[in-house]
Amino acid sequence: MTSDASLLGLRGLDRAAITSILDRADALLPAVAGAPVADAGSRVSAVVGLVFLEDSTRTRCSFETAVHRLGHRPVVLSGRGSSASKGESLRDTAANLAAMGLDALVVRCSQAGGPRIVREATGLPVVNAGDGRHEHPTQGLLDLSTLRSRLGSLEGRRILIVGDVLNSRVARSNLHGLSTLGAQIVLVGPPSLVPWRLADLAPNIVVSHDLDAVLETADAVMMLRIQRERDAGRAVAADYRQAFGMTTARAATLPDGVPILHPGPVNRGVELDDGVLDDPTRSLVLDQVRRGVSIRMAVLERALAAAGGSS
Ligand code: NCD
Numbered sequence: 001m002t003s004d005a006s007l008l009g010l011r012g013l014d015r016a017a018i019t020s021i022l023d024r025a026d027a028l029l030p031a032v033a034g035a036p037v038a039d040a041g042s043r044v045s046a047v048v049g050l051v052f053l054e055d056s057t058r059t060r061c062s063f064e065t066a067v068h069r070l071g072h073r074p075v076v077l078s079g080r081g082s083s084a085s086k087g088e089s090l091r092d093t094a095a096n097l098a099a100m101g102l103d104a105l106v107v108r109c110s111q112a113g114g115p116r117i118v119r120e121a122t123g124l125p126v127v128n129a130g131d132g133r134h135e136h137p138t139q140g141l142l143d144l145s146t147l148r149s150r151l152g153s154l155e156g157r158r159i160l161i162v163g164d165v166l167n168s169r170v171a172r173s174n175l176h177g178l179s180t181l182g183a184q185i186v187l188v189g190p191p192s193l194v195p196w197r198l199a200d201l202a203p204n205i206v207v208s209h210d211l212d213a214v215l216e217t218a219d220a221v222m223m224l225r226i227q228r229e230r231d232a233g234r235a236v237a238a239d240y241r242q243a244f245g246m247t248t249a250r251a252a253t254l255p256d257g258v259p260i261l262h263p264g265p266v267n268r269g270v271e272l273d274d275g276v277l278d279d280p281t282r283s284l285v286l287d288q289v290r291r292g293v294s295i296r297m298a299v300l301e302r303a304l305a306a307a308g309g310s311s
Pocket of ligand 1: 058059130136224225
């Protein structure tokens with residue numbers, strides 16, 4: 001390996017590294033629809049392990065598609081149906097995959113820090129596909145890519161992140177990435193899900209418990225799913241939608257052109273009303289999904305180049 005191009009989080013990734021991944025992903029966007037990969041160089045076909053020990057729809061299919069579009073081959077392992085269900089540790093699972101000669105690993109797990117353990121156990125390049133409440137860096141990058149395509153430079157732009165920030169690895173990656181690119185971040189939600197202390201996580205963050213009070217200042221609004229599997233349900237009041245949901249009535253008060261994002265899966269009628277999610281002038285949700293593939297292609301290229309898998 002020439003250098004470690006693992007991607008464990010956006011915390012600590014500098015502006016140049018983020019921008020270079022975003023730029024490469026833009027160049028790869030036509031390949032998402034099947035066009036030849038731009039500037040592919042001379043590739044050696046690699047085998048990429050996709051270790052998904054937590055449920056996933058978008059992220060897993062997106063990584064798998066990215067591997068195929070790059071001309072590599074995926075080996076997919078999920079929690080159910082693997083020896084993880086017999087109690088095998090993440091470290092042992094990873095060491096066994098490395099012994100099979102895999103070139104890189106993509107890891108999703110409920111354990112914060114799991115991808116770092118895998119990197120240390122195997123020495124392979126590792127991409128974090130979401131670890132507990134910690135980070136989800138490729139989601140953060142695809143959100144940055146989507147925002148940049150709509151807003152241009154993010155310097156000084158005001159991005160609202162609304163909902164279950166406390167339990168969200170998506171929010172955590174986004175606030176590091178947005179902060180590094182110079183955006184202003186407003187974290188919005190009930191005090192149980194958006195405590196004041198979250199403002200200390202990165203520069204340029206403020207906290208608000210009143211969505212309507214900050215809505216008119218937004219350049220973009222990112223809604224988050226209530227993480228019921230991480231116990232957030234208990235902290236959410238019955239009137240959550242009225243206070244913090246992007247209802248049709250609330251969306252109508254947003255200035256024209258302010259886009260709405262959501263990482264999925266959406267709880268329709270809780271975080272977003274049907275009419276908002278399905279409004280192509282407002283909702284960037286499917287553009288996020290499309291860009292997810294190009295971002296993962298760019299991140300995998302970077303990881304495999306370091307491992308000697310392509311030139
Ligand atoms: C997110 C996740 O799993 O962290 N989903 C995704 O990867 N698109 C967000 C969520 O589950 O709420």
